């Protein structure tokens with residue numbers, strides 16, 4: 134009998150807290166609304182597959198020689214990104230140089246000095262608080278016979294960041310400047326050990342404390358074997374690990390604007406691939422910054438010289454970019470910044 138009472142009371146305590154938890158989540162979800170959804174829609178629609186295609190092709194050119202960090206091809210690729218921001222009149226928090234230089238001594242092996250490229254649209258109300266949208270710009274270089282063009286890895290992410298920057302800039306010029314600053318960060322040294330993001334998070338341009346979130350993009354232009362029958366998907370990794378709010382903001386952005394299948398399979402704690410730990414966002418997460426990693430999964434051309442631009446699904450790249458844009462818009466314009474409510 135005594136045993137029964139204990140079990141019963143434990144059950145009651147358990148279900149009460151579950152109920153409270155459910156109520157809390159429901160309330161949190163209700164509070165996430167895009168107040169200016171028509172405005173968001175207007176700027177989402179400036180993101181288009183033709184421009185994304187143009188960027189991916191330009192960035193995957195043989196001239197960049199597979200964009201190995203520190204090599205002339207990657208320097209050219211960095212200049213290509215910088216020139217784009219100058220042409221679009223999107224400034225850099227670093228002034229006219231746009232480059233965060235990383236000295237040769239920071240790299241191991243025989244990698245030479247290299248650079249992250251940084252641009253931003255300054256926030257109107259809380260300019261010191263930043264949302265960082267990132268993609269790595271480097272790749273695997275070349276051999277005697279082949280160039281690793283890396284169209285998906287990571288021409289797709291690079292093009293997405295460029296296109297979102299243009300959309301945020303247009304909005305700002307038309308009187309819809311984001312409340313918080315939105316930073317466009319092109320990272321070097323990812324393929325050789327997440328070095329560009331390690332450097333940035335060690336020597337941040339905006340303090341880590343004021344870095345509200347990092348949305349990191351690495352390969353979003355292709356379809357993996359598991360989704361041949363349903364191409365409208367994206368793997369979302371890490372969204373719920375530090376901030377419950379971030380996960381639900383991502384879901385709300387998707388259900389309102391893009392309706393992709395958000396696949397959380399690779400976000401499982403026990404996933405053997407451990408992608409959460411394998412791209413640049415992880416350096417931000419380690420500093421307590423909530424992150425989302427957007428990824429299409431691996432495919433037959435992953436880290437092969439056959440990762441070329443004609444194999445990208447540009448309509449899908451457009452949809453995925455729109456999802457990330459809507460999520461960034463919310464994070465940059467919400468009344469309060471998102472809260473970290475989980476351990477890291």
Ligand SMILES: [Zn+2]
Pocket residue numbers: 269286287323351352
């Ligand atoms: Zn990559």
